[in-house]
Structure formats: C-alpha cells, structure tokens
Amino acid sequence: MxxxxxxxxxxxxxxxxxxxxxxxxxxxxxxxxxxxxxxxxNFGLVWVGGRATGAELDTALRARVLWERIGERVPGLGFRANGSLTVVRTEAELAVAAEVAAGAEAADRGYKLLDVAETKKLNPALRGDFRSALWCERDAAVEPxxxxxxxxxxxxxxxxxxxxxxxxxxxxxxxxxxxxxxxxxxxxxxxxxxxxxxxxxxxxxxxxxPVRKVRLQMAQTEPLGEELTTSVADGDSFRYYPAYRGPALETLEAGQPQSKVAQEHRMQLLLVQRLDGSLTIGDTHEYDQPFAFDVTEDPYEHLAEVAGALLGRPLPRIRRRWAGVYAQTTDxxxxxxxxxxxxxxxxxxxxxxxxxxxxxxxxxxxxxxxxx
Incomplete structure (x- = not known):
C-alpha cells in the first residue's frame, strides 16, 4: 500500500x-x-512511571520497548535508559513516594524508594538537601x-x-x-x-x-559541567501524574499547598540533561485560551530556585526559553x-x-x- x-x-x-x-x-x-x-x-522523556493504571501504562510500557529497539537502529536518536528520580523534600512528599513504591504496580513501573545516600550514589550531581527519592528504572530519554x-x-x-x-x-x-x-x-x-x-x-x-490545547513554558541551560545520570523531578510532579493518586497524595494536597508561583502556573520541576551537557528544565501548564504570546519570568525563577536546591548549587545560566502547545484528548x-x-x-x-x-x-x- x-x-x-x-x-x-x-x-x-x-x-x-x-x-x-x-x-x-x-x-x-x-x-x-x-x-x-x-x-x-519537550523534554524528550519516555516517562513510564507516572502513567495511569490500565491502558495508559500498558501503552507506555509497550512504547518503552519499541523506543529501545528503534534507538538501537538509530543512534542519532540519543536513546538512553537513564531512569528518573523524583526527589522529595517533605514528610508529605515522602509518604506519597513510599505509598506508590509499596503498591501493586511498583515492579511493573520499576519503582524503588531510595534513601539520601542511595540517591546521591545513583546521581552524584544531586548534592542538595532532601529526604529521599522515588527511583523509576523504566523511564528513559531521547533527544527531541x-x-x-x-x-x-x-x-x-x-x-x-x-x-x-x-x-x-x-x-x-x-x-x-x-x-x-x-x-x-x-x-x-x-x-x-x-x-x-x-x-x-x-x-x-x-x-x-474532542481535544484541548495546553501551553507550556520551558528552558535550556548552559552545560552543567558534569553528568546528570538520571532525569530528575521534584515532589510537585506527584500532583500532575495519575500514577500517584491515592490517600497520601490527598493528604499532601490538603496540607502542603504549592508556592504561589507554582500554583498559579500549575508547575512541576522536570530536569533532563541533553547529550551536550545542557539541561532542559520546566514546566508550566496553561489551559485557558487565548494563550499569551510571550513567556513569563516568574516560573523560570521558581524552577531555577528548586533545581538549585536539589543540585546544591546554582543552576547554569539559561540560554534558551520557549513556550510550546500540545493537544490533549478530553476523553x-x-x-x-x-x-x-x-x-x-x-x-x-x-x-x-x-x-x-x-x-x-x-x-x-x-x-x-x-x-x-
């Protein structure tokens, strides 16, 4: 045909x-x-860990296998099975990580709860102050x-x-x-x-x-100067991915509000290192149209602060900023x-x-x- x-x-x-x-x-x-x-x-993330139970997770797991096969044939894709760490800094965030790490799908998703020493051994670039991290072995990345x-x-x-x-x-x-x-x-x-x-x-x-449009703000930094061995997320990511829904997340959302900027822009931290050493960092979520034609500085300042706290040093200088729009089914x-x-x-x-x-x-x- x-x-x-x-x-x-x-x-x-x-x-x-x-x-x-x-x-x-x-x-x-x-x-x-x-x-x-x-x-x-986008981040180039093959993000399995946060997907909803059922068809979404099954699709992501199947796609993860396919990406790896394609990556073997197409080295220029930059596929790497680097996994991800969702780094938690409060007791409420730790409770969410512990709940899902003990859940029935933990093995399918490649979840493991790591202490501080284990986290820093896996990703030595994380030198900041935190309590624990949720490791997801199934996650991967490509170069978008x-x-x-x-x-x-x-x-x-x-x-x-x-x-x-x-x-x-x-x-x-x-x-x-x-x-x-x-x-x-x-x-x-x-x-x-x-x-x-x-x-x-x-x-x-x-x-x-039946789709809606979602606008994001993201950025790319100068090279970090060392390897970020995994993709990194912060505890706010729990609020935006369906895999983490449960009693512990309800407690988190009730008792630990996001900062004003993070709440206003519906933010989480995602941090992925590119092959040239730079970092892709984001993001925000905007749903109400018409979308603005410019980017807003407050979210970037928030992302730099949170990323710097996890890295234990200032984020490298941002050299690119952009907004993107994707389509999302409403079903x-x-x-x-x-x-x-x-x-x-x-x-x-x-x-x-x-x-x-x-x-x-x-x-x-x-x-x-x-x-x-």
Missing amino acids: RILIVGGGVLGTLHAWQAVERGHDVVQLESEPEARGASVR RVAQPALRAELARSGRYTWKPGREVRHLSATGVVDDRGERHDGDVVVFCTGAWTGGLVRELAGEP TGRIVHRERVADNALLVTGPGGRGMTCSPAIAEDTAEELNL
Missing part, C-alpha cells in the same frame, strides 16, 4: 516508521520546513530536537519513504491529497497527525475534535483521539504530554486498526 502521513512531528514520524516497517510505501508531508511544534519543544531528522534518515534508507516539507495539505480526495502548491499526492490511506493544529482541512473533516479514558474522518483517512491527535512517551505504541495501534 501507499500511505500518506500528514504531519512531521514525532507522532506522524512514528506512524511513517510503522508503515515502512510493515513493507508499505510512505509519503510524509509537513507544512513547515521542519517540525517545530510540541515534538521538539534531532529525533525526527534521525528517524527520517533511517526511513530513507528503506527506499520506500519520501519526505515533503513546506506543503500544507488543502484537500482530501478518494485517491489522496492535494497540497497548497496544487500538487497531488496519491495514496491508499491518509493519516492526519497534525498535533495542536486542528484548523483548516482538519476542521472541515472532523469539525471540533480521560483514551490515550489519543483516533477518528476515521473519511473512508480513506484517519485523524490521530491529542496524546497530550504522553506524545513523546507513547508515540511508537500509538502508531502501532493505528497500523493494526488499518490492517497494514
């Missing part, structure tokens, strides 16, 4: 990967010269700024893949699509993976898909919004913050649904 993928982000690219792996020809179209949306404006080009380069080696950037798809027909240059692209199946872009042709085909029982919008076309969007983590498995599910 000939498969057309509309969208050059990680979700679209992994759909292309699945189709090529199954022996099909693929043309991938992207409206920008290069992917510029949430697929590159180079992932798509690296994957495309490997796809091109197959001889069955064509990349066509700078082309906005304007029309869907029974035989394929037409772009804004008037060029036809014929295919048996069209998969729209357009992320937070749900206007134009997507709106014509799907109306208003909490689904991992992604997948909808047939025509006899020969599917819309796949709305993985939310799970996009980088779950894209390989989401693409696998789409391929199975299409009997590729």
